[in-house]
Amino acid sequence: MTAVPLPYRVVSNRPETTDTRTLTLRPVGEALPAFAPGQFAMLYAFGVGEIPVSVAGLQDGTLTHTIRGVGAVSRALCAVRPGTQVGVRGPLGTGWDLPAATGRDLLVVAGGIGLAPLRPLVQAALSTPRDHGRLNILIGARTPEDLLYRSEPDGWGRPYCEVTVDRAGPEWTGRVGVVTTLLDQAAFTPHETTAFVCGPEVMIRATGRELLHRGVPAQHIRVSLERNMHCATGHCGHCQLGPLLLCRDGPVVGYDRAEPLLAVREL
Amino acid sequence: MELGREVSFPAGARIFEEGGRADHFWVIRDGGVNLDVHVPGRRSAVVETLGAGRLLGWSWLCPPHQWHLGAEATSPVHAWEFDAGEVLALCERDPELDHALLTYVVEVIGRRLRAARTRLLDLYGPYGSGSPG
Ligand SMILES: Cc1cc2nc3c(=O)[nH]c(=O)nc-3n(C[C@H](O)[C@H](O)[C@H](O)COP(=O)(O)OP(=O)(O)OC[C@H]3O[C@@H](n4cnc5c(N)ncnc54)[C@H](O)[C@@H]3O)c2cc1C
Ligand code: FES
Numbered sequence: 001m002t003a004v005p006l007p008y009r010v011v012s013n014r015p016e017t018t019d020t021r022t023l024t025l026r027p028v029g030e031a032l033p034a035f036a037p038g039q040f041a042m043l044y045a046f047g048v049g050e051i052p053v054s055v056a057g058l059q060d061g062t063l064t065h066t067i068r069g070v071g072a073v074s075r076a077l078c079a080v081r082p083g084t085q086v087g088v089r090g091p092l093g094t095g096w097d098l099p100a101a102t103g104r105d106l107l108v109v110a111g112g113i114g115l116a117p118l119r120p121l122v123q124a125a126l127s128t129p130r131d132h133g134r135l136n137i138l139i140g141a142r143t144p145e146d147l148l149y150r151s152e153p154d155g156w157g158r159p160y161c162e163v164t165v166d167r168a169g170p171e172w173t174g175r176v177g178v179v180t181t182l183l184d185q186a187a188f189t190p191h192e193t194t195a196f197v198c199g200p201e202v203m204i205r206a207t208g209r210e211l212l213h214r215g216v217p218a219q220h221i222r223v224s225l226e227r228n229m230h231c232a233t234g235h236c237g238h239c240q241l242g243p244l245l246l247c248r249d250g251p252v253v254g255y256d257r258a259e260p261l262l263a264v265r266e267l
Numbered sequence: 268m269e270l271g272r273e274v275s276f277p278a279g280a281r282i283f284e285e286g287g288r289a290d291h292f293w294v295i296r297d298g299g300v301n302l303d304v305h306v307p308g309r310r311s312a313v314v315e316t317l318g319a320g321r322l323l324g325w326s327w328l329c330p331p332h333q334w335h336l337g338a339e340a341t342s343p344v345h346a347w348e349f350d351a352g353e354v355l356a357l358c359e360r361d362p363e364l365d366h367a368l369l370t371y372v373v374e375v376i377g378r379r380l381r382a383a384r385t386r387l388l389d390l391y392g393p394y395g396s397g398s399p400g
Pocket of ligand 2: 229231234236237245248
């Protein structure tokens with residue numbers, strides 16, 4: 001991990017939805033060490049500021065990030081033109097740790113932008129089908145227009161992938177409902193399953209409870225928890241959740257550790 | 268299951284309408300069903316999709332025995348259909364069945380209530396991001 005950001009050039013900036021874009025970055029000189037799926041980078045928009053963003057793709061020596069423009073820095077990053085430079089620190093945080101799920105069924109559950117950190121995990125799982133059991137990818141989005149990588153889930157292929165939306169427009173012919181309803185259709189053996197869950201905290205809680213109820217062991221439910229980050233090096237305490245510093249001990253943690261913390265009000 | 272009879276609905280069939288008399292229910296064997304709510308002057312809004320193994324309809328269980336939502340088959344549906352009156356009459360004679368059925372239906376209602384509650388929150392974005400600007 002480097003303490004100072006290394007310069008990366010923006011190779012492409014592709015729109016995903018009205019407020020979300022996918023950037024592909026390539027090192028200008030020295031490259032950062034390899035990222036693992038689930039880890040994140042601190043992305044620096046020169047002159048504006050730095051924010052944590054998960055890796056959403058790791059192919060060809062490039063870094064891919066999908067960013068939702070919600071404030072000053074994320075909007076500045078969404079607006080970067082190809083050819084310009086950004087600063088990158090990383091790899092940071094814990095990853096999904098797919099190798100620890102060897103031989104088990106895989107259940108990937110994503111809510112909204114939570115699909116971004118899960119994308120490199122899905123790509124890794126698809127490229128090593130013999131290392132694990134059945135793969136299920138369950139995706140929930142607010143509306144059909146909010147779906148990320150719209151061309152890709154088809155590429156991930158049925159029977160793996162199911163999508164549901166909260167609110168359907170007239171054009172939508174797919175499923176409607178919360179993402180947990182897709183669990184009924186997924187084929188997995190609960191106690192032999194490792195689940196990877198990322199989305200807003202309410203969705204993580206609802207999914208975690210449902211998976212526990214169905215018999216997936218808490219330590220095999222891996223969830224990604226996000227808190228505002230500042231130093232991302234475990235020093236400033238900005239990202240604290242109970243005893244955890246999420247920039248260092250997270251963002252990916254087992255639900256056995258996460259559940260009691262998520263149940264507490266106002267941490 | 269003696270009371271259930273096999274039925275099928277073609278894709279696009281309206282299985283029941285909001286406000287109609289709720290005197291049957293179904294357990295879906297395969298296919299998909301959209302539950303929708305009537306929006307005056309507009310297309311109905313779909314609120315949930317049900318698939319294989321799910322209970323379709325619970326309004327028959329409690330007064331006023333009218334459907335809360337409408338239901339439409341999104342693909343060819345095969346289901347077990349039950350007559351609510353027959354089932355309720357059987358339940359009166361068989362307290363064990365009555366208890367099992369109630370437990371099951373209450374769990375389904377609980378699940379839909381939780382799902383509805385989760386969906387009322389701005390599920391998939393940071394706080395406040397649901398409104399533009
Ligand atoms: C480990 C980690 C990984 C992340 N990965 C991604 C990613 O892949 N893609 C992506 O788009 N975003 C990701 N984020 C969230 C991203 O870092 C925030 O959206 C960003 O920090 C907002 O900064 P800003 O200066 O643009 O907005 P600000 O002006 O700081 O905030 C604008 C609005 O966003 C809210 N906000 C700020 N930070 C967060 C946060 N962490 N979570 C939820 N709401 C927040 C604020 O409360 C405010 O309402 C990640 C965050 C963490 C901690
Ligand atoms: S962000 Fe500073 S301690 Fe985690």
